[in-house]
Amino acid sequence: MTGKAASQAWSSHEGAAALAAPASTEKRRAFDWRILLGFFLPIAIALLWEAAVKSGLAQGRLVPPPSRIIATLWGLAQTGELWAHTWMTLWRVLVGFVIGAAAGIVLGAMSGANRTIRQLLDPTLQALRAIPSIAWVPLFILWLGIFEASKVALIAVGVFFPVYLGIAGAILSVDRKLVEVGHVFRLSRIQLARRILLPAVLPEAVIALRSGLGLGFMFVVAAEFMGASEGLGYLLVDGQQMGKPDQILAAIIAFALLGKTADSLLVAATKPLVRWQDTVRERL
Amino acid sequence: MLSLEHLSKTYADGTRALSDINLTVHEGEIVSLIGGSGCGKTTLLRLIAGLDRESAGRIRLDDEVLSGPHPAVGIVFQEPRLLPWLSVSDNIAFGLDGLSAAQKKARVAHALEKVSLVEHADRWPRDLSGGQQQRVSIARAFVTNPKVLLLDEPFSALDAFTRASLHEHLLGLWEETRPTVVLVTHDVQEAVTLADRAVVMQPKPGRIFDELPLTLSRPRDRTGLPFETSVRRVLTALDHSLKAPQAQPQRERDRQAAALWW
Missing domain, CATH: 1.10.3720.10 (MetI-like)
Structure with a gap:
């Protein structure tokens, strides 16, 4: 244990590695959250476009709304x-x-x-x-x-x-x-x-x-x-x-x-x- | 006994890195090569390790002429040079061939204990500090029980505190099998701490300037007066080697070496 403490004093790099081990479960949760963040932009754009077509702001003939794309995918499946x-x-x-x-x-x-x-x-x-x-x-x-x-x-x-x-x-x-x-x-x-x-x-x-x-x-x-x-x-x-x-x-x-x-x-x-x-x- | 006889090294571009080196290192002796940068210390070590070929002269270990890497010669480089994809214990076992798994395990376990890294056995090199990595590297060299161990400024990148603890680890390992050690260093204190003899080298071309026996008893007290005196003696020799114009006999020997080479 003393050896560990001493080696931490020599190098902060080592200290960081030692700290990372017990904190791994906490780290995992934070990481999941970041994955969700990646979904935010595409979903927001899809919802906005869906709303625009539904409300009649856009026609959606050449750029179909997500609901129709999903329906087509579903149909093909x-x-x-x-x-x-x-x-x-x-x-x-x-x-x-x-x-x-x-x-x-x-x-x-x-x-x-x-x-x-x-x-x-x-x-x-x-x-x-x-x-x-x-x-x-x-x-x-x-x-x-x-x-x-x-x-x-x-x-x-x-x-x-x-x-x-x-x-x-x-x-x-x-x-x-x-x-x-x-x-x-x-x-x-x-x-x-x-x-x-x-x-x-x-x-x-x-x-x-x-x-x-x-x-x-x-x-x-x-x-x-x-x-x-x-x-x-x-x-x-x-x-x-x-x-x-x-x-x-x-x-x-x-x-x-x-x-x-x-x-x-x-x-x-x-x-x-x-x-x-x-x-x-x-x-x- | 390791003996270097009329050893010279001239690189392809004409640089004379070493010229007519004659040196005998006795079994179990620790010799420290010391000198300014560019005096061919590392080149000399690489020749003994078989990583480069000498231009003239020869290297003998007992009765055998060395040509290329030899199983009885180990080396620790300036950098740890651990294989990053192997765990600490696998790195130490890297050079252990032709042994049973149990024997390997026992040797590695012993080496790990000697360098106090038992609890780090299964970690990656990247998780270790610089000093710990160099300890693994030293263990990797010792674990094959070499007759000759070459150390190429292995502690130069470390801070003073880590260096002192590594000196102890090194001497601890050395005590066990008493291999012949050739240590290259530019640190006079380190040479006096570890070596039985300091060989002072001189650059352009690299050659031996002086040899000083260091007869202090071990363990050496770094704060004592005898230690200080030895350090001063080596420093003085080093100073002369850098300042002094080439001594006459040295020139004579150079000319002979050149004749041999041509």
């Missing part, structure tokens, strides 16, 4: 259409994400770890990255047809680049001083990769995967615009052609919920791996 479309979109993103992320991780790791491979690979990939991914669409359709393969390919391309860049950059920025610790204990190359490089790049790898997933959702819409008969992107196009803004907004909301859920799942799944990080976010 009742007929099962919403789930079919959502599932289709999710499946495309998932397959594209897995392919793109796997390629990005493998090539990124090779390029980050080996100078020769980097000099061989990186210029070409950087040049390819400069091409707007949508520009591939005509080629993919010619090569892979108008069905699933071309859509998945486009999404995979979109996911690949942020993951590749993130992983290669993370490996290159691993602290030389920690690598030296590995050298001092005579770790082999494989041990060094497993015990030092891998854990060190994990936080940045998670960020790379998250931005990859975000781009995956961006590109699934582009892919579904180019002629799909199913998927949330199809709902958007259909809503435009049939003049149904409520359906467009319903699909947009579905996208928002889907994207956020997927991102949260990714964060939750990787959280145990990066729990050790000493970041501002962790401390707040």
Whole structure:
């Protein structure tokens, strides 16, 4: 106990950590409150718009009130259409994400770890990255047809680049001083990769995967615009052609919920791996 | 016995960091390398640790010529360099390979006790103060029972109070297995507190200027007159090393080293 007191005297940092432990339940309650704060703005805007349409201040034909959007969503959910479309979109993103992320991780790791491979690979990939991914669409359709393969390919391309860049950059920025610790204990190359490089790049790898997933959702819409008969992107196009803004907004909301859920799942799944990080976010 | 024979290090850009270093450190001896900045103290340590290659000369541990990191040589860096994703006890166990889980656990537990961090065993490095982190780092080096332990200004970033307590922890660990210790420092008090011999170095190129035996009995009383006298002796030598024009024999040796190198 005396040791603890003394160490608190040495460093306020340590003191803060010690104080945080017993206060954790209190902290949790405060945190919940902050989440609620995030809902305030969208709900307030929705209520205001609803009131404006109800009172006749606005027509609500092109910008339907929340009640009508919810009714449309409900209707689509009742007929099962919403789930079919959502599932289709999710499946495309998932397959594209897995392919793109796997390629990005493998090539990124090779390029980050080996100078020769980097000099061989990186210029070409950087040049390819400069091409707007949508520009591939005509080629993919010619090569892979108008069905699933071309859509998945486009999404995979979109996911690949942020993951590749993130992983290669993370490996290159691993602290030389920690690598030296590995050298001092005579770790082999494989041990060094497993015990030092891998854990060190994990936080940045998670960020790379998250931005990859975000781009995956961006590109699934582009892919579904180019002629799909199913998927949330199809709902958007259909809503435009049939003049149904409520359906467009319903699909947009579905996208928002889907994207956020997927991102949260990714964060939750990787959280145990990066729990050790000493970041501002962790401390707040 | 650790012996450095005609050791030189010239960097790729032509900087002569070390020139013809000859030094023998006996088993269980604590030698402190002291000198102004840029005199190659850290370079010397990195050569012994096998993190850099010497340009000329060789390093021997007993009858073995060292080339690269050696299991019997441990090092504590200026910064703790703990792996942030491992708990305190896993950090200490990092270098323990080829032991059973039970043996590892016992060794780590003992080391934790020695550096008084038992109650912090399962915490992350980020939750520790600077002094505590450096204690973990020292434990990590000691736990493999090295024959030679290299310390590269490990206490320089700490305040005087923390430093004094770390000196005690260090000597406590040293008493157990009595490894050979080479301590790099720029703090004369620290050298006199810990070392059996102070080796004063001189910059440009880095070389040994003088060696002073420190024969005070342990534990050393930092307030006593003998301590003060020793500190003054080292300070005087250090002063000369920085001021004095290069002594003739030293130059002669440099020329020989250069010949060897070319």
